Amino acid sequence: MLTENLTEREKSILRYVIHQFILTANPVGSRNLSKKYNIGISPATVRNIMSDLEESGFLGHPHTSAGRVPTDIGYRYYVNSLMDSPKLSQTEVNFIESQLEQVNVETNEILKITSTLLSNLTNQLAYVSYPKFGNAILERLQLVEVSSSRLLVVITIISGMIRTITLEINSGFDRKSIKTIERLLNERLAGLTFTSIRETFSERVKNISDTDLKPVIRVFLDSISEIFTDVKSNEDSIITGAKNLLSHPEFSDVKKFSSIIELVEDKDIIIHMMDEKTSLNLGQVSVTIGSESNDEKLNDYSIIVKDYNIGQVAGSIGIIGPKRMRYSHSIAAVVQMAEILSKIFSK
Numbered sequence: 001m002l003t004e005n006l007t008e009r010e011k012s013i014l015r016y017v018i019h020q021f022i023l024t025a026n027p028v029g030s031r032n033l034s035k036k037y038n039i040g041i042s043p044a045t046v047r048n049i050m051s052d053l054e055e056s057g058f059l060g061h062p063h064t065s066a067g068r069v070p071t072d073i074g075y076r077y078y079v080n081s082l083m084d085s086p087k088l089s090q091t092e093v094n095f096i097e098s099q100l101e102q103v104n105v106e107t108n109e110i111l112k113i114t115s116t117l118l119s120n121l122t123n124q125l126a127y128v129s130y131p132k133f134g135n136a137i138l139e140r141l142q143l144v145e146v147s148s149s150r151l152l153v154v155i156t157i158i159s160g161m162i163r164t165i166t167l168e169i170n171s172g173f174d175r176k177s178i179k180t181i182e183r184l185l186n187e188r189l190a191g192l193t194f195t196s197i198r199e200t201f202s203e204r205v206k207n208i209s210d211t212d213l214k215p216v217i218r219v220f221l222d223s224i225s226e227i228f229t230d231v232k233s234n235e236d237s238i239i240t241g242a243k244n245l246l247s248h249p250e251f252s253d254v255k256k257f258s259s260i261i262e263l264v265e266d267k268d269i270i271i272h273m274m275d276e277k278t279s280l281n282l283g284q285v286s287v288t289i290g291s292e293s294n295d296e297k298l299n300d301y302s303i304i305v306k307d308y309n310i311g312q313v314a315g316s317i318g319i320i321g322p323k324r325m326r327y328s329h330s331i332a333a334v335v336q337m338a339e340i341l342s343k344i345f346s347k
Helices: 008-024 030-037 043-055 072-082 090-101 107-122 175-189 194-205 214-227 242-246 254-265 267-280 327-345
Strands: 125-129 138-147 150-157 162-168 237-240 286-289 301-310 313-322
Touching: 008 030, 008 043, 008 072, 030 043, 072 286, 072 327, 090 107, 090 327, 107 125, 107 237, 107 242, 107 313, 107 327, 125 242, 125 267, 138 175, 150 214, 162 214, 175 194, 175 214, 194 214, 237 267, 242 254, 242 313, 254 267, 267 286, 267 301, 267 313, 301 327, 313 327
Parallel strands: none
Antiparallel strands: 125 237, 125 313, 138 150, 150 162, 286 301, 301 313
């Protein structure tokens, strides 16, 4: 039976089975399905249809139960063809926007709150990556004296986003020198991408000969890759909501509980999958179900991810949770959060 040749009755039964399984986490029986959804056909007919769906790979049959559960193929067909159109309620949208409008423009705070909101909204593990700044264009750079040996570098990119980093200056400096360096750096770097700045910085500052400026310039030279980094390490991704996964009945046994802990501790698995799916589906939401990830550690999970954009800068946001999830609501939540992030950072 080809997926495109499912009859309307088969589609209906598959949809009911998945809805019921998402709701209860228990294998679904034909009699229970007939009663609950008032399908209009006998339990025996429902049972025969479920048997056909199992034979075709859409449903599975746990050894310990007479009921059926969706397979990865069944979930995929549901997501592609059967689920309701993804949409959040206006109340949810208003709440999200009100929470994010209250934060300042510091990227770190916005992304932390976004990740927490998404994990709470979906009851899943949420992931947000920091924007990748390789193509970001520097608008201006400010140097703020924190102490006699520390400088705060405030970097503003064309889209309005702000990043900060603190530098240690062992040789000391005076306020006049700092203002001179700030002016020189803005003259030579503003309008360039982060990648270009990293690659050409030494050439652009080599003719700065003032002895008073050299200690600070030397620190910039030594730290240029860190100051204008693309932001790609796992420390630059936020993952929240691990406790949400523990609340799902799928992970009540010790073995699966351990798999959650292992997954959360090994952030690289999540980051790699999220980044890969984002890069392959720019501008679109990506849904990966169980074995589609080609990683055994993720066989029990589904991943929903989308990119968000701030001019030339992009990051990704998504969730990971058991395959038995409310796909329509979860997809809507991820898409909405990505759109709101893009909107906030583009103000």
